[in-house]
Amino acid sequence: xxxxxxxxxxxxxxxxxxxxxxxxxxxxxxxxxxxxxxxxxxxxxxxxxxxxxxxxxxxxxxxxxxxxxxxxxxxxxxxxxxxxxxxxxxxxxxxxxxxxxxxxxxxxxxxxxxxxxxxxxxxxxxxxxxxxxxxxxxxxxxxxxxxxxxxxxxxxxxxxxxxxxxxxxxxxxxxxxxxxxxxxxxxxxxxxxxxxxxxxxxxxxxxxxxxxxxxxxxxxxxxxxxxxxxxxxxxxxxxxxxxxxxxxxxxxxxxxxxxxxxxxxxxxxxxxxxxxxxxxxxxxxxxxxxxxxxxxxxxxxxxxxxxxxxxxxxxxxxxxxxxxxxxxxxxxxxxx
Numbered sequence: 001x002x003x004x005x006x007x008x009x010x011x012x013x014x015x016x017x018x019x020x021x022x023x024x025x026x027x028x029x030x031x032x033x034x035x036x037x038x039x040x041x042x043x044x045x046x047x048x049x050x051x052x053x054x055x056x057x058x059x060x061x062x063x064x065x066x067x068x069x070x071x072x073x074x075x076x077x078x079x080x081x082x083x084x085x086x087x088x089x090x091x092x093x094x095x096x097x098x099x100x101x102x103x104x105x106x107x108x109x110x111x112x113x114x115x116x117x118x119x120x121x122x123x124x125x126x127x128x129x130x131x132x133x134x135x136x137x138x139x140x141x142x143x144x145x146x147x148x149x150x151x152x153x154x155x156x157x158x159x160x161x162x163x164x165x166x167x168x169x170x171x172x173x174x175x176x177x178x179x180x181x182x183x184x185x186x187x188x189x190x191x192x193x194x195x196x197x198x199x200x201x202x203x204x205x206x207x208x209x210x211x212x213x214x215x216x217x218x219x220x221x222x223x224x225x226x227x228x229x230x231x232x233x234x235x236x237x238x239x240x241x242x243x244x245x246x247x248x249x250x251x252x253x254x255x256x257x258x259x260x261x262x263x264x265x266x267x268x269x270x271x272x273x274x275x276x277x278x279x280x281x282x283x284x285x286x287x288x289x290x291x292x293x294x295x296x297x298x299x300x301x302x303x304x305x306x307x308x309x310x311x312x313x314x315x316x317x318x319x320x321x322x323x324x325x326x327x328x329x330x331x332x333x334x335x336x
Contacts, residue, residue, distance in 0.1 A: 003045055003046055003047040003180070004046055004047065004225075004226040004227070005046070005047040005048070005049065005180060005220075005223050005224070005225040005226060005227075006041055006046050006047070006048055006049075006225060006226065006227040006228075006229060007048075007049045007051060007216050007219055007220035007223065007225045007227070007228050007229065008038060008041075008048060008049070008050050008051065008216075008229040008231060008297075009051040009052070009053075009212055009213055009216035009228070009229065009230050009231060010034055010050065010051070010052045010053065010092075010231050011052075011053045011212070011231065011232055011233070012052065012053030012054045012055040012056050012057060012088075012191070012212070013053065013055065013056060013233065014030060014034060014052075014053075014231065014233070014294075015027045015030045015031060015034075015052070015056070015057070015088065015091070016030070016056040016057065017030060018156065022056055022057070022060055022132070027057075027091060028091060028094075028095070031091045031092055031094075031095035032095045032098065032099060033294060034092070034095065034231070034294055035092065035095035035096045035098070035099045035100075036099050036294075037231075037294035037295060037297055038050065038096065038185075039096075039099060039100060039105075040297075042100070042105060042185060047180040048185050048186070049176060049180065049185075049186045049187075049188055049219065049220075049223065049225070050092055050185070050186070050187045050188070051187075051188060051189045051190065051212055051215060051216040051219065052088050052092065052187070052190050052191070052212065053191060053192075053212040054081065054084040054085070054088060054190055054191030054192075054209075054212075055128070055129060055130045055131070055191075055209070056130075056131065056132065057084045057087060057088060057191075058077070058080050058081055058084045058130055058131070058191060058209065059129075059130035059131020059132060059159070059160055060131055060132055061080045061083060061084060062074075062077060062080055062130070062131060062160070063131055063132070063142075065080065066142075066146055076205065076207055077162060077207040077208070077209070078194050078195055078196070078205030078206060078207055078208070079205065081190075081191050081192075081193075081194050081195070081209065082111055082194050082205075084190065084191055085109070085111050085112065085190035085191060085193075085194070086109070086111065088187075088190050088191075089109025089110075089111075089187045089190060090109060092107070092109070092187050093107035093108070093109050093187060096185060104183070105185060106183060106184045106185065107184065107185045107186075107187060108179050108184040108185070108186055108187070109186075109187040109188075109190075110172055110175060110176060110179070110186060110187070110188050111172075111190075111194070112170060112171070112172045112176075112188045112189040112190065112193040112194065113170075113171040113172065113193055113194045113196045113203065114167045114168070114169065114170055114171070114189065114192065114193030114194065114195060114196065114210055114215055114218070115167070115168045115169045115171065115196055115197065115198055115203070116165040116166065116167065116168060116195050116196070116197060116206065116208065116210065117165060117166070117168060117197075118197045118206070120163075120165035120166060122163045122164050122165040122166070122208070123163045123165065123206075123208070124163075125163075126149045126161045126162050126163045126164070127161055127163075127164055127268075127269070128161055128162050128163065128164035128208075128209045128211065129151065129153045129159040129160070129161050130159065130160055130161070130162055130209055131159055131160050132159070133153065133156050133157030133158065133159060134150075134157055134158045134159065135157065135158070136152075136157075136158055138158075139157075139158035139159070139160075140158075142160070143160075148160045149161045149162075154270075162207065162208060162209050163207070163208040163209075164192075164208060164209055164210060164211050165195065165208050165210065166210075166214060167192065167193065167210050167211075167214055167215045167218045168218075169218075169222075170189065170193065170215070170218055170219050170222050171196070171203070172188065173219065173222040173223065176188050176219070176223065177223055180223070188219065189212070189215045189216065189219050190212075191209060191210070191212060192209060192210030192211055192212045192214070192215040193210055193215050195207075195208040195209070195210050211273050211277075213230055213273045213274050213276075213277040214273060214276075214277050214280075216228060216230070216277065217277040217278075217280050217281045220281055220286060221280075221281060221284040221285070221286065224285070225286065226286065226287045226288070227286070227287065227288050227289070227290065228277070228278060228281045228286055228288075228289040228290070229289075229290045229297055230274045230277065230278065230289065230290065230291045231292070231293065231294055231297065232274065232291060232292070232293065233293065234292075234293065235248070235292055235293050235296055235312075235313055236248040236249060236250060236291075236292065236312075236313055236314045237249050237252075237266070237271060237274075237275065237291055237314040238271075239260065239265055240265070241265075241271075248314075249314050250312050250313070250314060250315070251314070251315050251316075251317065252314065252315075252316050252317070253316070253317050254279055254282045254283065254316060254317065254318055257275055257278060257279050257316050258279050260275070261275055261276060261279065271291075274291050275291070275316070277289075278291065278316045279316070281318075282316065282317075282318035285318075286318055287318050287319065288315055288316070288317055288318060289315070289316040289318075290313055290314065290315050290316075291313060291314045291316070292312070292313020292314060293313065296312055296313040297313065
């Protein structure tokens with residue numbers, strides 16, 4: 001394949017934003033914003049894989065199933081994850097078709113399974129928030145009635161938390177690569193993929209939600225991608241966040257990012273997984289990882305300030321500072 005590959009990870013909260021109810025119309029409008037950002041990569045000739053989160057969607061679906069359990073049998077969490085892959089895959093695929101104005105754009109969404117270790121400590125310590133933000137009384141009532149674990153999340157309310165084991169292998173990686181080779185824009189590993197474990201009689205789903213940033217890293221490494229793009233709600237990574245000395249970082253080397261991680265600069269529940277996924281990707285041979293908002297992805301990859309008031313996101317480099325080697329020249333990522 002002549003095209004280089006960029007894996008773009010979109011947060012589930014990018015589709016259901018703060019203050020929104022999560023209606024189809026709201027998610028559709030948000031998907032169009034994301035699709036417009038992705039088009040620059042496609043026009044530049046890159047092979048693109050889109051990974052998306054599903055925390056708000058799978059949590060809301062789980063809540064709906066629990067509330068209607070007297071009428072319809074509730075489904076396990078891993079099945080709900082597969083259902084949201086179809087939901088969000090369709091949403092993103094249709095958004096790409098609508099904004100492209102380019103008949104050659106062919107999106108394909110693939111339900112993706114990801115193996116995990118059944119002995120992963122995460123199964124004993126659920127930490128991954130899913131579902132809507134709830135008032136404390138409602139959350140505590142659901143926890144008592146359904147046996148859920150709940151936590152206060154980011155000062156915005158209470159949410160259910162579930163196990164989030166480490167991804168080991170992407171079962172459909174070969175199929176995804178074949179689709180890229182055939183010219184498709186692939187939506188894959190939605191919500192981190194359906195978590196499965198391997199047994200004597202094959203693979204079985206387990207109730208867990210894999211962190212989509214870690215799944216995106218694993219997929220990007222499997223595909224030998226050049227770029228890993230982690231799209232979030234903030235423009236840049238911050239050092240000394242929440243202190244008078246906090247400062248934005250537009251560029252880091254792999255070694256610098258690892259030092260900041262070791263020093264505890266990036267909390268586990270927020271920026272930590274994104275920076276850690278980036279360093280894993282680069283250690284495995286990736287060229288560049290970017291953490292930023294949708295509109296700043298391309299100037300960040302290009303390595304110069306955005307036309308939007310001189311802003312850019314954070315780039316973490318897998319090569320020494322200075323001009324990027326020809327094999328990883330990133331200016332081609334900037335579309336017209």
